[in-house]
Amino acid sequence: MSPRRVTLADVxxxxxxxxxxxxxxxxxxGRELRISQDVEQRVLRAADELEYRPNxxxxxxxxxxxxxxGFVSDTVATxxxxxxxxxxxxxxxxxRGFMLFIGETEGDAELExxxxxxxxxxxxxxxxxxxxxxxAIKVPKAITAAPAVLLNALPKQPTPLPAVLPDEVExxxxxxxxxxxxxxxxxxxxxxxxxxxxxxxxxxxxxxxRLVGIREALGEAGVKVAGARTCPDWQxxxxxxxxxxxxxxxxxxxxxxxxxxIAMGAYQALDDxxxxxxxxxxxxxxxxxxxxxxxxPTLTTVALPHYELGxxxxxxxxxxxxxxxxxxxRVGEVHxxxxxxxxxxxxxxxxxx
Amino acid sequence: MSPRRVTLADVxxxxxxxxxxxxxxxxxxGRELRISQDVEQRVLRAADELEYRPNxxxxxxxxxxxxxxGFVSDTVATxxxxxxxxxxxxxxxxxRGFMLFIGETEGDAELExxxxxxxxxxxxxxxxxxxxxxxAIKVPKAITAAPAVLLNALPKQPTPLPAVLPDEVExxxxxxxxxxxxxxxxxxxxxxxxxxxxxxxxxxxxxxxRLVGIREALGEAGVKVAGARTCPDWQxxxxxxxxxxxxxxxxxxxxxxxxxxIAMGAYQALDDxxxxxxxxxxxxxxxxxxxxxxxxPTLTTVALPHYELGxxxxxxxxxxxxxxxxxxxRVGEVHxxxxxxxxxxxxxxxxxx
DNA sequence: CTGTTAGCGCTTTCAG
DNA sequence: CTGAAAGCGCTAACAG
Numbered sequence: 001m002s003p004r005r006v007t008l009a010d011v012x013x014x015x016x017x018x019x020x021x022x023x024x025x026x027x028x029x030g031r032e033l034r035i036s037q038d039v040e041q042r043v044l045r046a047a048d049e050l051e052y053r054p055n056x057x058x059x060x061x062x063x064x065x066x067x068x069x070g071f072v073s074d075t076v077a078t079x080x081x082x083x084x085x086x087x088x089x090x091x092x093x094x095x096r097g098f099m100l101f102i103g104e105t106e107g108d109a110e111l112e113x114x115x116x117x118x119x120x121x122x123x124x125x126x127x128x129x130x131x132x133x134x135x136a137i138k139v140p141k142a143i144t145a146a147p148a149v150l151l152n153a154l155p156k157q158p159t160p161l162p163a164v165l166p167d168e169v170e171x172x173x174x175x176x177x178x179x180x181x182x183x184x185x186x187x188x189x190x191x192x193x194x195x196x197x198x199x200x201x202x203x204x205x206x207x208x209x210r211l212v213g214i215r216e217a218l219g220e221a222g223v224k225v226a227g228a229r230t231c232p233d234w235q236x237x238x239x240x241x242x243x244x245x246x247x248x249x250x251x252x253x254x255x256x257x258x259x260x261x262i263a264m265g266a267y268q269a270l271d272d273x274x275x276x277x278x279x280x281x282x283x284x285x286x287x288x289x290x291x292x293x294x295x296x297p298t299l300t301t302v303a304l305p306h307y308e309l310g311x312x313x314x315x316x317x318x319x320x321x322x323x324x325x326x327x328x329x330r331v332g333e334v335h336x337x338x339x340x341x342x343x344x345x346x347x348x349x350x351x352x353x
Numbered sequence: 354m355s356p357r358r359v360t361l362a363d364v365x366x367x368x369x370x371x372x373x374x375x376x377x378x379x380x381x382x383g384r385e386l387r388i389s390q391d392v393e394q395r396v397l398r399a400a401d402e403l404e405y406r407p408n409x410x411x412x413x414x415x416x417x418x419x420x421x422x423g424f425v426s427d428t429v430a431t432x433x434x435x436x437x438x439x440x441x442x443x444x445x446x447x448x449r450g451f452m453l454f455i456g457e458t459e460g461d462a463e464l465e466x467x468x469x470x471x472x473x474x475x476x477x478x479x480x481x482x483x484x485x486x487x488x489a490i491k492v493p494k495a496i497t498a499a500p501a502v503l504l505n506a507l508p509k510q511p512t513p514l515p516a517v518l519p520d521e522v523e524x525x526x527x528x529x530x531x532x533x534x535x536x537x538x539x540x541x542x543x544x545x546x547x548x549x550x551x552x553x554x555x556x557x558x559x560x561x562x563r564l565v566g567i568r569e570a571l572g573e574a575g576v577k578v579a580g581a582r583t584c585p586d587w588q589x590x591x592x593x594x595x596x597x598x599x600x601x602x603x604x605x606x607x608x609x610x611x612x613x614x615i616a617m618g619a620y621q622a623l624d625d626x627x628x629x630x631x632x633x634x635x636x637x638x639x640x641x642x643x644x645x646x647x648x649x650p651t652l653t654t655v656a657l658p659h660y661e662l663g664x665x666x667x668x669x670x671x672x673x674x675x676x677x678x679x680x681x682x683r684v685g686e687v688h689x690x691x692x693x694x695x696x697x698x699x700x701x702x703x704x705x706x
Numbered sequence: 707c708t709g710t711t712a713g714c715g716c717t718t719t720c721a722g
Numbered sequence: 723c724t725g726a727a728a729g730c731g732c733t734a735a736c737a738g
Contacts (some may be wrong), residue, residue, distance in 0.1 A: 007715060018725045023717060034723060056474045057413045058715035061730050066410065068475075075440075083436045087428075090457055099475065100456050104443055116681045121409045122421075122452065166369070268649055291644055294589045294614070296621055360731055371709045376733060386707060411731035414714050 007048045014046035015039070022047075060123055069093055069317060070101045070119035071153075072112065074128035085151065088310025089128060098125070098319065109140070116142040127319045129153065134205045147320040151313040154205060154334070161332040162320065164313045168206050170341035171302040172213020175256055175284045178206070178300060178341065182282060183349040184254045185223050185258060190214070191209050191242050191266055194228030194260025201232060208260060210286060214256060226252065234258060239265025247273045253350045254282040260289035263299055278348035288342050297345035305337050312337050359403045367399035369394070369421060373399075379407070422446055423454045423472035425465065426483035426504075435485050438504065441663025442481060449671065451478070462493070469495040479670045482506065487518060487558045500673040504666040507558060507687070514685040515673065517666045521559050524655040525566020526691035528609055528637045531653060531694065535635060536702040537607045543567070544595050544612025544619055546568055547581030554585060560611060563639060567609060579605065587611060592618025595692035600626045603621050606703045607635040616652055631701035640697050650698035658690050665690050 017039055024030055025043040046223060046253075060066045069078040071089055073082070085104065091101050101119055105112040115228030119127065120142070130151035131137055137153045139161060152165035179188060194199040194205040194214075200207035218225060229246055231238035246252065257263035263285035267277060275281050277297055287291065288303030316335055365375040370392055377383055378396040399405075411575060413419045426435070426444055439455065446453050454472055458465040473481065473495070483504035484490055490506045492514060503516035532541060546560040547567075553560035571578060582599055584591035592615030599605065600622060610616035616638035628634050630647040630650055638645065641656030669688055 003708080005715095008717095009715075019716080020718080020726080021724055024724090027717085039724085053470065053474050055414075055476070055715055057410055057476050058730095060410045061408075061414050061714090061732090062716050062718085064730075086455070087457060090455060091440050094456075097457070099454050099471065101452050101454070102439070102443060103447075104440065117406065118452065121406050123408070204736070264647060279422065291647070294617060294644070358731090361733095362731075373710080373734085374708055375709090380733085389707070392708080408731055411714090412733080414716090414730090415732050415734085417714080438737080 001013035004054065004065070004316050006052045007054070008054070010050055010051045011043065011047045014050060015042040017043060017060065026052075036190065037105040043296070063129055064123065065125055065283065066123040067097055068101060068122070068124050069126045070103065070116075070122075070146075071128045072103045072105060072119070073113055074107045075104055075132050080163075082130075082306060084306035085130065085146040085310040085313075088307040088312075089314050090310070092311040092314035109138075112140055113142055116140060116145075120145050126321050128313050128317060130162075132311070134168065134209075136202045136205060137236045139234070147323075148316060149313050150305045150332070151319060152309060153190070159332055160330050162316050163332055163334045164309055164348075165334055165336055166206075166309060166314055166339050167336035169213040169216075170208035170336075171286060172210040172215075173217040173304050174213070174288065174339070174341050175210070176214045176217035178284050178343075178347060179215065179254050179282060180221050180223065180346050184282060185221070186350070187226050187251070187253030188218070188223065188256065189226050189246060189250070189252040189254070190228035190237055190256050190258070191246070192229070192231045192234055192262045194230065195225050199228065199230045201230070201234065204234075205288035206286075210250065210258060222268060226250075231258070231262060234262050236261050239263065240269050241265070244272070247275075251275075252281055254284070254347075257283060257285040259286050260287045260299060260301055263301070264291055264295060267295055267299075278346050282348055282350075285346075286339075292342065293344065300344045300346045301342050302339045303342050305339055308337050354511065356566070360378075360406045361405070362372040362409070364396065364399045364403055364405045367403060368395040368642065379405075392403050404547075407657045417476065418478055418533070419476040420450055421452050421454060421475070421477050422479045422481065422627050422667070423469075423475075423477040423499075424455065425456045425458060425468055425472070426482065426485065427460045427483050428457050428585060435483075435505075435659060437659035438483065438666075441660040441665075442504075442667050443663070444669065445664040445667035451679055456669060460558045462491075465493055466495055473498050480675050481666050481670060482514075483666070487521065488556045489558060495688060499520050500670060500676075502670045502684070504672060505662060508685065512685055515669050516685055516687045517686055518656055518689055519559075519662060519692050520689035521562035521692070522566040522569075523689075524639060525563040525568075527566070527692070527694050528563070528639065528655050529567045529570035531561055531696075531700060532607050532609070533570065533576065534576050535700050537635060538574070540579050540604070540606030541571070541576065541609065542579050542599060542603070542605040542607070543581035543609050544592055544599070545582070545587055545615045547583065548578050552581065552583045554583070559639075563611060568589040579603075584613035584615060586696045587615050589614050589621070593622050594618070596622035597625070600628075604628075605634055607637070607700075610636060610638040613638050613640045613645045613652060613654055616654070617644055617648060620648055620652075633704060635701055635703070636699040637693075638699075646697065647672050653697045654695050655692045655693050658692055661690050672700060684706070 012019045022043050025040050102270050103115040127148040127210045131153035134152050136156045139155045141160050194211050197208050229242035245267040257266050285301040288301045292299040292301045361372050365372045375396050376391050383393045428488050456468040480501040481504050484506035487505050489509045492508045547564050561705045582595035596619040610619050638654040645652040645654045
């Protein structure tokens, strides 16, 4: 099909030197080994003219390295939000000349084992184990074969693996403060979780952490949550139902919704009840899902930094790869990535009574 | 770090045979070469006990194959919709024991060249060149090195590359027919493109194809489009503006929005004007973006079959790889993937006058 | 039926 | 300063 690739041997021949010399020059170690200028130039020129490209597979076989990292997730590639995570990882990897293998497990442990196996067979230099939404995962044993980092996930059992996560607690504080700064002190209701730290959807790490932050910031200001509704799942319909129920008995001044989809449902319930955002009720939320800027009024929300999470995971992974010998002692530190506030139109001072 | 991998030589030694024999047995060609049952069993058992896994890199070097395909897109990994495309490709590839390299070009031709180069260096067996939204792309010359298929994209110049695309024309017909079947014959307006085939956003293949289908189905029924507004970009704000302007002068009976984001804007404008969907105005749209089932009333829409597109691309690619020698003569056929209708709540018979 | 031999393309001692 | 030789793990002729 193609006219056979140019190999190192071709370059060496064209330059009239041995493969060794050519290899040395091309891997940039010509200088330190004091190879003559003349030879160096000849090799470089030959490589250039022949358009030589090293065969990475071959290098991989020889060096046991593949300049590739495996990105394994439950189903991250699919969610738009999380797609940015891949993008961040992709770019960070590319900056270092690495490629990414993507794999999805669909939450199936057996599939996960197979996938890790396969990646190992392909000699990946490291692994990123990602979860679509922040939660505690069972770290597969198979993973110990290569350096690895957890992305958007916490280990269920203690492991030496580092983890990269959004700073949800600070995000909770931030959401609460936005309301505080607008002058809200009363009638602040939570939609999605709370009021207690146990009133959260199953497995949701984000829920409890956001809740902690919210309560902390409110508490410091001496403000109490007026009420809270838990949603079994953070989907618009539950946000709608929870808000509608709330409105049957109470007229809130502000809503902290636990994510944008819930906020969307809340908007609908508020609208049905003839309440205006933000004139009657202020709304703040989390995630910065694309709809946050589509719904009207546009939604103020604390963004999940997907892109940064992806980049950070790769950075942490490279630090891990760089580490000579993994001290079994070391316990995986967790890296928190800040969640930035996106100020939009859904917040106003409380209506004067 | 790990205790050195088990190699074929280890298995051979343990089974008391040569590497060749072990290789033959393990690649399943033992039978046809009539290797003795005894030997076969010994090898199999040894491999099993030692947990032997072939080193794919090595096989790759030897056979020039990598059981890997490259998925290069402008920015497909990022868009939630298109994430499903990757998912489909991922699964189809996995079914055949292949992995996927993902790469994004950000529409930068130089980056694209580099990426293709890199994938080529890594001996990918085939390439999928994907676009986030359907359009004509300039096929990079570098791509001829390996079998390739265009996904969600048409070649600008004629090439022998096959292309996989959603069947937009049929989708257009389908959208129009839904309205027709509900009894609509008058007051049907287009939001996003039209009425002429030239009234479309730049580069949008989908726009003209959908338009063709719509006009065809309507034409067959002897129905004329009452009016149309083009949007410079298919975002909610433009859908909102276009619909609001339309409502200044006209009271439509039905809207065909060119995608769900536009429809979302249209909903807002309709709501502002005090018009009910679908009681006063029916709405049909395209894409089946997640919001289509979130907004109320839920939106009837003709879905982009992202997952299927991804799968199909891989299937077509494998057919391509299987083909012995690419006849330069062959012109790339285009495969159209059906776009299914998602019937929801936004359509009703026209109000009786 | 099975083993010997020879590489795939590259890096890396080890001698000049 | 440069080259010869070995070998990463595997497969494929080619002999026996």
